[in-house]
Amino acid sequence: MREMTDGMQVCVHLYPPLNTAAGQSLIVMDLEKENTIQGLIDQLVARFGPQMRRYLFDDKDRIIPGWCVFVNQQPPVYFNRPEALSTILADGDEVSFLLALAGG
Amino acid sequence: MALSKNCYAGRILRVDLTSGSITTEELGPGLIDPLIGGRGVASKMLYDEVPPEVAPFDPENRLIFAPGALHGTGVPAASRTTVTCRSPLTEMHGDGHSGAQWGGELKRAGYDVLVIRGRANRPVFLSIDNDRVELVEAGNLWGMLTSQTHAALRDRCGIPDLHTVCIGPAGENRVFMAAIFHNGADKGTSARCGLGAVMGAKNLKAIATRGTHDVGVVDIEALKAAYQEYVAIINVDPHPVGGTRYGTCRFMYHRIKFGIHGAENWNYGEYPWEKLDPEVFRSDYQIKAAACVACPIRCRRDYRVVSGPFAGTTAKVEWETIARSMTCGIQEPEAVIAWSNICNHYGLDIEGTGDTVAFAMECFEKGILTPNDTDGLVLKFGNVAAFLELTRRIAVGQGHLAQTLARGTQRAAAQIGQGSERFAMHVKGGEMTAGDPRGMPVRAVSYATSTRGSDHLRSNPYIEEIMKPDEALTWWGSEEAADIANGLKGKGRMLKFSEDLVTIGDILGLCKFAFYRSATFPWLYQKGVALATRFYNACSGRNLSEAEMLTAGERVWNIEKAYNTRCGATRADDSIPERFFQEPLKGGGPSGGTVVDRDKFEAILDEYYKDRKFDPQTGRPTREGLERLGLQEIADDLQARGKLSRVTESP
Ligand code: SF4
Numbered sequence: 001m002r003e004m005t006d007g008m009q010v011c012v013h014l015y016p017p018l019n020t021a022a023g024q025s026l027i028v029m030d031l032e033k034e035n036t037i038q039g040l041i042d043q044l045v046a047r048f049g050p051q052m053r054r055y056l057f058d059d060k061d062r063i064i065p066g067w068c069v070f071v072n073q074q075p076p077v078y079f080n081r082p083e084a085l086s087t088i089l090a091d092g093d094e095v096s097f098l099l100a101l102a103g104g
Numbered sequence: 105m106a107l108s109k110n111c112y113a114g115r116i117l118r119v120d121l122t123s124g125s126i127t128t129e130e131l132g133p134g135l136i137d138p139l140i141g142g143r144g145v146a147s148k149m150l151y152d153e154v155p156p157e158v159a160p161f162d163p164e165n166r167l168i169f170a171p172g173a174l175h176g177t178g179v180p181a182a183s184r185t186t187v188t189c190r191s192p193l194t195e196m197h198g199d200g201h202s203g204a205q206w207g208g209e210l211k212r213a214g215y216d217v218l219v220i221r222g223r224a225n226r227p228v229f230l231s232i233d234n235d236r237v238e239l240v241e242a243g244n245l246w247g248m249l250t251s252q253t254h255a256a257l258r259d260r261c262g263i264p265d266l267h268t269v270c271i272g273p274a275g276e277n278r279v280f281m282a283a284i285f286h287n288g289a290d291k292g293t294s295a296r297c298g299l300g301a302v303m304g305a306k307n308l309k310a311i312a313t314r315g316t317h318d319v320g321v322v323d324i325e326a327l328k329a330a331y332q333e334y335v336a337i338i339n340v341d342p343h344p345v346g347g348t349r350y351g352t353c354r355f356m357y358h359r360i361k362f363g364i365h366g367a368e369n370w371n372y373g374e375y376p377w378e379k380l381d382p383e384v385f386r387s388d389y390q391i392k393a394a395a396c397v398a399c400p401i402r403c404r405r406d407y408r409v410v411s412g413p414f415a416g417t418t419a420k421v422e423w424e425t426i427a428r429s430m431t432c433g434i435q436e437p438e439a440v441i442a443w444s445n446i447c448n449h450y451g452l453d454i455e456g457t458g459d460t461v462a463f464a465m466e467c468f469e470k471g472i473l474t475p476n477d478t479d480g481l482v483l484k485f486g487n488v489a490a491f492l493e494l495t496r497r498i499a500v501g502q503g504h505l506a507q508t509l510a511r512g513t514q515r516a517a518a519q520i521g522q523g524s525e526r527f528a529m530h531v532k533g534g535e536m537t538a539g540d541p542r543g544m545p546v547r548a549v550s551y552a553t554s555t556r557g558s559d560h561l562r563s564n565p566y567i568e569e570i571m572k573p574d575e576a577l578t579w580w581g582s583e584e585a586a587d588i589a590n591g592l593k594g595k596g597r598m599l600k601f602s603e604d605l606v607t608i609g610d611i612l613g614l615c616k617f618a619f620y621r622s623a624t625f626p627w628l629y630q631k632g633v634a635l636a637t638r639f640y641n642a643c644s645g646r647n648l649s650e651a652e653m654l655t656a657g658e659r660v661w662n663i664e665k666a667y668n669t670r671c672g673a674t675r676a677d678d679s680i681p682e683r684f685f686q687e688p689l690k691g692g693g694p695s696g697g698t699v700v701d702r703d704k705f706e707a708i709l710d711e712y713y714k715d716r717k718f719d720p721q722t723g724r725p726t727r728e729g730l731e732r733l734g735l736q737e738i739a740d741d742l743q744a745r746g747k748l749s750r751v752t753e754s755p
Contacts, residue, residue: 015349017340055342066342066569066623068357073383078361098349099342100357102566103621104423104538 008033008091010040015098018044021051031089037069037077038085040095070096109320111177111643112136117215117237119230121306122163122222126237131216138734140640141173143199143610144660145217146188150197151663151738153219156671160192160298161278161305163223169269169311170217171207172613175397176319179327179639180334181618183208183396185286186610187269191297193280193456193512194533194557196668198297201561203396203615204286209267212315224307229257229270232313242309246276249449254288257312270310272451274499275300280512281456281498281535289448290406290420292396297534297556298512300451322645330638335400337631343623344401350382351393351405352423352617357382358566359427363693364540367430368485369462370529370683373540374693379435380426389437391418401618409438419444424537428458432465433485443492450499456512459535461494463513463528464505472522479503529681531558532673538565541680542689543698544588546595549708552678553599555664561616564602567625568595575625592704596711605632607657612640659733665718666725666738669747675723678709719749726750 012027019025022044029043041063045053057063063085068076072094077084089095108114118127135145146168158164167189174182185207191198210218213234220230229242245253253270267287274282282300286292321327338344346354359365360377367375378384389407396404408418419425421444429440447454467473468483475482479497481490497506509516513535517528529536534557541548547565554562568576568591573583576594579601585594605628606620614620614636622628637653640646648656668677684700713720717729726749730739742748 015342015345017342020340064623065361068361070383076357076360098346098357099623100361101343101346101621101623102355102358102539102569103343103347103617104352104355104560 006033007031008035008089010089010091010093010095012040012044013094013096015096017055018052018097021055022048033091034088036085036089037087037095040089041085066099066101068098068100070098076100110322110645111173111319112141113211113214113216113317113319115215116217116219117232118219118221119237119239120222121220121224121228121239121308124239126239128215138656138659140611140656141216142170142175142184142613143172143186143188143201143607144656146170146186146199147197147660147663147667149217149219150188150190151667153221154190158190160190160195160302163306164221165190165302167220167299167302167306167308168217169207169210169220171211172611174639174643175613176208176211177321177327177643178398179614179643180331181396181399181401181615182613182639183399183615184610184613185210185294187284187294187299189297189299189302190671191299191534191556192278192301193298193514196532196557196671196673197555197664198299199556200283200294200296200299201610202284202286202292202294204292205397206267206269206286206292206313207613208319208397209313209315211319212317213313214315214317218311220306220308223305227307227309229310229312230308231261232311232315234315234317245309247273249273249289250285250451251289251449253310254285257310261312263314266312266314268310268312269294271300271303272449272499274451275304276309277499277501277510278304279452279498279501279510280515281453281460281510282451283453285448285451289445290418293448293453295453295455296559300453321643323642326642327639330635330642334631334635337627337635338400338618341623341627343621343627344403344618347401347403347617350386351403351421353382353385353405353421353426355423356380356426359539361694362539362543363691363695364542364544364689365430366427366536366540367691368433369431369459369466369527370536370540370681371687372691373542373689373695374691375430376435377430380430380437380440384437385421389441396615399615399618403617407441409441412438414438414442417442417445419448422454425454427538428454428462429491431458431462432491433462434488434491435486436488439488439491443495446492446495446499450496452495452499455537456535457495457498459529460498460509460513460516461491463516463524464494464509466527467520467524472520472524473505478505527681527683529683531680532668532677534558536681537561540684540689540695542684542700543695545592545700545704545708546599548680548684548700548705549596549712550599550602552680552705552709553603553712555661555668558680562603562606563599564606564620564628566621567598567602567628570623570628571598571625579625589698592707593711595708596713597715599708599712600715603661604654604657607660608632608636608653611656611660612636655733659735662716662725662730662733662735663738666730666735666742669724669742670745673723675709675721678723680705722749724749
């Protein structure tokens with residue numbers, strides 16, 4: 001187990017199609033301490049490349065508003081709210097990405 | 105053994121309950137070629153056989169059961185059966201769609217369509233066992249709940265896997281929100297438009313069906329290839345993921361995202377929802393995850409309450425159950441499950457009933473109804489006991505208020521008066537569904553133009569949420585169409601397309617969630633048009649193009665529109681409750697303070713009519729529009745009745 005000094009680890013659940021882009025559904029990401037959801041997304045794109053970007057962002061480089069994120073199974077964070085991306089993460093957080101799309 | 109080489113059994117079964125006559129006739133190319141099956145064939149038969157002179161409870165009204173053309177073939181999520189009649193709620197075209205095995209069983213028995221007319225002089229059920237079809241006395245079933253009826257029929261017929269449709273007490277009592285239930289309480293419901301009341305008016309308690317033939321597929325290799333492509337899409341499309349995890353309860357997250365709950369009779373957009381979080385339902389109450397026939401998404405959910413006053417209560421719960429509970433101010437998951445249990449067992453449509461109870465609650469909160477009127481029920485929003493008890497009373501017709509509400513929100517408001525019409529939330533007499541349209545003009549128009557009263561499944565009112573501006577430019581001629589709140593141009597065209605699109609699903613019997621919802625427009629088109637057409641061609645042996653498939657959807661829509669026009673509908677009926685135009689959405693949140701902008705609404709409606717070739721002044725079809733779709737005899741009929749418009753362009 002790595003000693004956490006300047007960094008932290010978060011556990012990320014990736015639902016389709018993000019798991020296709022990552023090649024796995026559950027990953028551990030190393031982040032700087034007090035990083036945000038925006039920082040996590042940046043790291044995901046840096047690690048898994050253009051396919052991850054394609055699923056998360058539209059062609060104007062805006063995050064697709066249908067995505068929402070659960071942190072530790074708490075009520076979801078929605079990307080159509082301006083404050084959403086600056087939500088601060090903590091060491092050991094469990095983060096899940098899910099699309100909040102309509103239908104019924 | 106298959107009755108025919110393709111996906112059609114090739115026969116219509118006709119039952120006259122008045123005379124007791126049972127006949128069959130060929131389902132020929134006259135209906136199949138232009139209309140394909142399911143809702144398409146049923147809508148045309150309703151037009152041909154039930155003129156406006158026939159009232160909804162008249163024995164001459166028809167109850168038409170039509171499984172989609174692909175039902176029973178093994179195509180994924182091809183599980184929908186349409187039931188059609190003239191609706192007592194709207195007095196216009198009415199239908200409901202259910203995903204259950206009964207429709208496939210009807211086809212396996214050798215019938216693509218079942219048409220019921222007349223009225224039995226005592227309660228009966230219809231028994232269909234392949235070619236052996238008979239009417240059977242059902243006095244001992246009358247009064248039973250839907251679950252009891254299904255179980256009793258299986259016992260009585262001695263067939264453990266017998267498939268049934270039936271009504272509960274609500275249908276027997278001709279409650280205008282009564283539904284038809286498939287295989288008991290929790291398997292599937294033909295819910296909207298008062299179908300169960302029409303079945304009750306015919307003294308028909310149930311239809312018990314067994315079929316042992318196979319449904320044919322012409323080109324199994326082509327079906328397999330299309331199936332592989334379908335699975336490849338749903339493996340990358342994020343839309344089904346939430347359904348597989350949470351069932352339809354997952355749509356809660358969408359309502360939170362936009363703040364459009366429609367809580368407390370469509371007053372509040374943001375509303376306390378945390379106790380109704382899909383994760384709560386999944387972790388604390390879920391006992392079963394299941395699928396409709398051949399569906400890999402598996403979004404059906406049964407829940408059970410383990411403790412408290414409702415301990416032991418189980419029910420199938422859909423998102424609309426939760427949504428309409430919130431419309432009544434309910435925030436407790438146990439109450440939602442208990443309410444679903446009552447509606448499903450007594451045979452009520454969740455959506456219509458929820459809105460009607462919410463309407464009564466607002467009347468009570470405003471002092472229009474008092475405890476004297478409610479037989480002591482304190483009809484405050486969020487009062488669980490009153491919510492459940494009033495629902496039961498509506499089903500069984502107990503008390504004056506329940507009998508008034510049993511005729512639906514529109515009629516109840518007319519009877520109660522005192523300004524309650526202002527917050528009677530319905531379109532054409534059909535209660536509201538889904539999310540609040542304030543702040544989303546195209547969604548508002550989609551509720552208004554639906555041919556069976558307010559409805560989110562008659563189109564894809566969410567299509568703009570998944571479209572990118574360049575796609576909107578290509579398809580609708582304007583990037584604006586992809587802008588949810590502010591765009592205008594192209595939205596009418598987009599709505600028209602989405603109506604034709606999802607009509608394909610009802611013709612073929614494909615589930616909307618599985619084929620007509622997606623995270624991106626290219627996937628939506630690929631599943632809903634391209635693959636749907638390939639599946640149909642593989643199963644039928646026909647060779648339709650994608651454009652022809654879309655035209656079939658458009659043709660069916662026009663038949664229903666013509667039916668409603670013949671019943672007296674005009675542009676004024678293609679509207680939404682005044683509350684949405686005039687009262688800013690309460691509760692704050694992303695859509696807080698918004699109204700539906702009337703000018704935008706009318707502008708989108710104008711563009712929509714123009715694209716449909718309807719007359720923008722009257723909202724009626726035109727000869728040009730109908731003949732373009734091969735519907736000349738309908739144009740002649742409307743003209744003979746003085747209801748055909750000549751104009752296609754705005755003045
Ligand atoms: S997506 Fe859900 S409702 Fe549709 S066919 Fe599959 S299980 Fe049934």
